[in-house]
Amino acid sequence: MHTNYVFLLNADKSPLGMIHPARARELQDKKKAAVFRRYPYVLILRNQVNSVIKACILKIDPGSKWTGFAIQMGSSIILRMELEHRGEIIKLDLEKRAGFRRGRRSRNLRYRMERSGRRKKEGWLPPSLRHRLLTVETWIKRFMRYCPIITIEIEQVRFDTQKMNNPEIKGVEYQQGELMGYEVRQYLLEKWGNECTYCGVKNVPLEVEHVKPKSKGGSDRVSNLTLACHCCNQKKGDKDVSEFVSDKAKLDIILSQAKTPLKDAAAVNSTRFAIVETAKKLCDNVKCWTGGRTKFNRFKQGFEKSHSIDAACVGESGSNIKIKTQQPLIVVCKGHGSRQARRVNKYGFPAVQKAKAVFTHATAGDLVRVVLDSDRKNVTKGKYIARVKTPTKKAVEVVINGKRVEISSMKNVSFIQRSDGYAYSF
Ligand SMILES: [Zn+2]
Missing domain, CATH: 1.10.30 (DNA Binding (I), subunit A)
Structure with missing residues (x-):
């Protein structure tokens, strides 16, 4: 049992397939490949090769809070990923905004014309559900960019509506x-x-x-x-x-x-159907399966329940699988912050003075390697991998073990992966 297999790109960035972590290490040691991306781990060959492409299946189990992903090659599950959505946060943010607007309207008594043309378009999804659709789409595209995926298999419905019709x-x-x-x-x-x-x-x-x-x-x-x-x-x-x-x-x-x-209607889940429609636009071969079959496959093979294992068990191809990865990559949707330029206090005045613009290159959400050369209040000195909380006048403020730590010089900071709206862990 190992961690996830590694994506391998040819020198022209075309996907070659997935390789065992030990093989990836060997390629890097021999300086034949370089790191293209950290999360998920992607290597790129330094010299173009003519090699047989190993086709893979991408399997998806879409859920309301979590979506499971698995990549299958032959009968082996070689990558597992669990994506946590932020639908609830989006809903709360929009409610907050609606509250501000309502407050403004009752304060301001001028006449407002009735607004027209605000009917919802067909296929409209609430923002929290649309977010789910869009993030799943992002990840399908990402996997297809790094991996030769020829089939996508999705758990679309809970039970077989065809067989169960009446x-x-x-x-x-x-x-x-x-x-x-x-x-x-x-x-x-x-x-x-x-x-x-x-x-x-x-x-x-x-x-x-x-x-x-x-x-x-x-x-x-x-x-x-x-x-x-x-x-x-x-x-x-x-x-x-x-x-x-x-x-x-x-x-x-x-x-x-x-x-x-x-x-x-009870069997129809609009988000799942929208996900299938999106997948069909991205891949020629999309297969849809039922939750009943996923459960059947999981129980028959005695796997424990998890979002990525469920994804691995989707469809006929999930009836006899070998799981070769010990732990899934956990990806949490973090969003890209708000458009608010400055935080305000309860009176509506700026809560903090705007920092003088310093060109640090860093933004919130960047993953960095930092060197702490002295002990801080909550954190001892040493080397850490941390997430940037906010750029400061001198350098950045990062989060180490849940504590905010200010770094005073960019000399002590090196970038691992730029912010892409997700947080990664195992
Ligand atoms: Zn009872």
Whole structure:
């Protein structure tokens, strides 16, 4: 088990494929390749070669807070990455801005014309979701620039909408542990809202449960299935639902919900569909899969749950994989700061005097190597890798172990990677 494989570029910057970290070290030691980029790690050959390109598959599991990425070559997973989105921060920022505007309007009583032409365009996504789409697009482009990717596989829906089309009417052959069983489970989770039907408990493992027990002639049809916690499932046992649930009103709700098929719209997630559409523009071969299949692959191979492992398990190609990377690259979306030129105090006056412009080349978010030549209040002297917080009059202020430290001379600072709106770690 190793860290992620390394991207290798030919001298003309065309992607050659991914190489083992040991091979990358060898190339660097022999001065045959140089570092092109640190995160993700990309090497570039000094001399152009004619070599066979090893094609790869990019696999994506898009989520609301995290998106998992994996690159597969043959049956080996050679790169894993987990991307943390900042949708919540964007939402809060926009609410804050709306608050300021509202305040301004109630202060200023002049007449304002009604604004027109503000209808939302088709395909419009709220800014927090659009951010997710755009960052995923950025990373697809980045991977395709550094790696010969011929196929993109994406988990698009939670369960197979084709096979599950009106499952209540058609009836599906359901068997625990089979692929279809996982699809049914995902369908039921969506339908019954991720909780125990009988006691309403959440965040516990749920078991598929027959409303009318099989021993009393109940079928395996989805309309006869629900989800219950282990406790309720045991207690109910062979009883019919009418014997088990004493509350008449609750019983009626359960029986009617069991008969109502899930609306098609519930299976559609606009962001995931938009991500697939974007991927199709970037790559000729895009395959879409279900969450049921991802889970099936993960359980069958006994992998632990993580965003990048889920990405690796997406699709048919995820049914038999070898994971060759110990840890995923963690990437956090940090944004590019605000357009506000100066911080203000609570009275609206500048909180800090503007620093005299000094040409330090540094901006917030740059990753730098710093040499501390003396002990500071919270940090002992030595060499550190740190993130630039803000440029100062003399040099920069960096963050070391969560503490702000001022560096007084650019002589002690060298750049590793310029700010690109993301923070990287393992
Ligand atoms: Zn329960």
